[in-house]
Amino acid sequence: MREVYVLGVGITTFTRLEYPLVEIAGYPAMMALKESGLSAVDHIYVANMGAGRLNKQTGLASAVVDHLGLTPAGAETIENGPASGASALKEGFMAVASGLHDTVLVTGAERMRAANSLETTDFVATLTHPLAEYIYGVTLPSLAGMFTRLYMDKYGVTTRHLSMVAVKAHANAMLNDFAHLHEPITMDGIEDGPDAQTNNPMVADPLRFYDCCPVSDGGACLILGTADAAKKLGRPRIRLSGVGQATDTHAVHERKDPTEVAAVRLAAAQAMKMAGIRAGDVDVAELHDAFTILEIVESEEAGFFKKGEGHKALEKGLTRIGGQLPINTSGGLKAKGHPVGATGVGQAHEIVLQLRGEAGPRQVKAAKTGFTCNFGGFGNNVVCLVFQREG
């Protein structure tokens, strides 16, 4: 297989966006094309989860390739729930690695806020098992709530730990112009102070308002290409050096121990093996914290901390910017936002900025190796990526 490099990146602010989905996909793509100096590409992948239902649009990839003036390049939409973005990057990786294409544009886009919040909650719930979960009224917050309770009981995680994830995420997002939430929060405000209960009401016990990511519109793009093309750009070369993916039972209750998220473990191990690294080599990571508990869990299953000790690492500040392994420097899904189909590409966008040294006030010093975990379904289809800086 050929080595695969990032030739250019782009992103929209994650927020409520009033323009058509094709432009949400197109705008970051135009930024990435400009950065990479390309006016044509061999192929396009669009990562999206909800266009068919929320935006009444199918064949989105065909619309995007036309909108960008990139016909006759081939194009597909890749859907893997909230892990659509990393799945599309993996397809782009294969297209370049196989030798079939030299340049592949991968853009993720979602316009979720076009629908009302009940419709959106139902839409996201359609990623659960249709006969064993969805028809009983399970939503993602309710699944995550039950999961969190099990985790707290088993490993001594408390709601204070969950709030620490939120406070860190919001603080990091303050340093990211493209983040959805620019709202500094404190432990006093959401956990300890006299107004904490009012400020941070219950959503799905034990998860409260600040444990849940916002519903965002947004887009993000990476252009992937060959080593030769990367060398010509005169920027630090960022290699997509590892991809891993694993699935688990579709219904969460069918897992022997639901607190074991085997798909993250397998996907992370695969990606790191392909890249020839160990977890300890990672300098910066973006994890899929749609709910605060997930950052803690994934930091363990990816191998950064021992099982059941992620919350202790968090407590010690190891995952802050300046810590041993900064996690979710972008603000994460929690505060940067979670336009579902775009999220995985957005995670990769942050890692590329970090490895290039272009992350501004949230820059992790001398970051050489980055990792992303994009969590589809409720841990039933996970895609992990490793990026490495060369030169």
Added chain:
Amino acid sequence: MREVYVLGVGITTFTRLEYPLVEIAGYPAMMALKESGLSAVDHIYVANMGAGRLNKQTGLASAVVDHLGLTPAGAETIENGPASGASALKEGFMAVASGLHDTVLVTGAERMRAANSLETTDFVATLTHPLAEYIYGVTLPSLAGMFTRLYMDKYGVTTRHLSMVAVKAHANAMLNDFAHLHEPITMDGIEDGPDAQTNNPMVADPLRFYDCCPVSDGGACLILGTADAAKKLGRPRIRLSGVGQATDTHAVHERKDPTEVAAVRLAAAQAMKMAGIRAGDVDVAELHDAFTILEIVESEEAGFFKKGEGHKALEKGLTRIGGQLPINTSGGLKAKGHPVGATGVGQAHEIVLQLRGEAGPRQVKAAKTGFTCNFGGFGNNVVCLVFQREG
């Protein structure tokens, strides 16, 4: 790139199916697994266009991999409108060709008849340009009607030619147990006889009832793998030797001459070039006749007949079973049926049977090279495949 072979195939009847979408995807996959002697695969692609809207299901690929007991294999849903099936096969081709995976299961599935016919017509219309076509009430039959009128005016095609496509399709479908329509029709009954106008009412001038494919549920599966794996099966080896894809303007009226379907021409040429063949080498072809005119047009743009002469070849019987180049031996979309996301995989299924010599009463003698054209959007995203028999 490594060579890629078909290890196993499966299909459901294309019809109205009352069981869940995951089973429509799963049943042909189980047939294909059995045929290939595999109890595990490295990866799964699910081709589907409408689950999010018509079946309120996202992350369908995760559901399928679990349903088949194939976790922890990775899985994605591939959407490219009605060309989703061939797009998914192309992704499977890349996964094996790149060396990333040794066995990839590609299953296409659609459950369209769960919705009523107005909803289904609107759903299919969402593949048109959202701002330049869809909002003005364009539907696929209306677009195809306007296109057909232009073609008739320019090339002397008549409604008799359209009906000849339908009569041939229905005759072939009579020989295919898996076809949706088992209804023998005659020129007398739909074109010339006293009851023709009643039997074959206008849908979108000049297209009548028998010019339009039915709305079908259905699934089809191919398992792709390496040359070594194919050799061990002791069956004729069928190689997926060429893949091609091209896009065109998203809005049909933006094409200089809408009767020129450049994306078919480009995609077919690419696929044939990769396979090292010419159009004249093809022994059997499945073309995307969602409307009768499209079989004629694609038979020209793929290079089988000169532009504007497809209807003459049809008239001469060249495209019948027993003719120079049998087209749509399965019954085509017109009579085999068109479960949109599954169609491209279904086309490939027919070609594999033909090349293996397993097509029963519709067998094309000594077929060695087969071709499929899967037409996404209204010719704005086309994927062509070439299959060749070895040994």
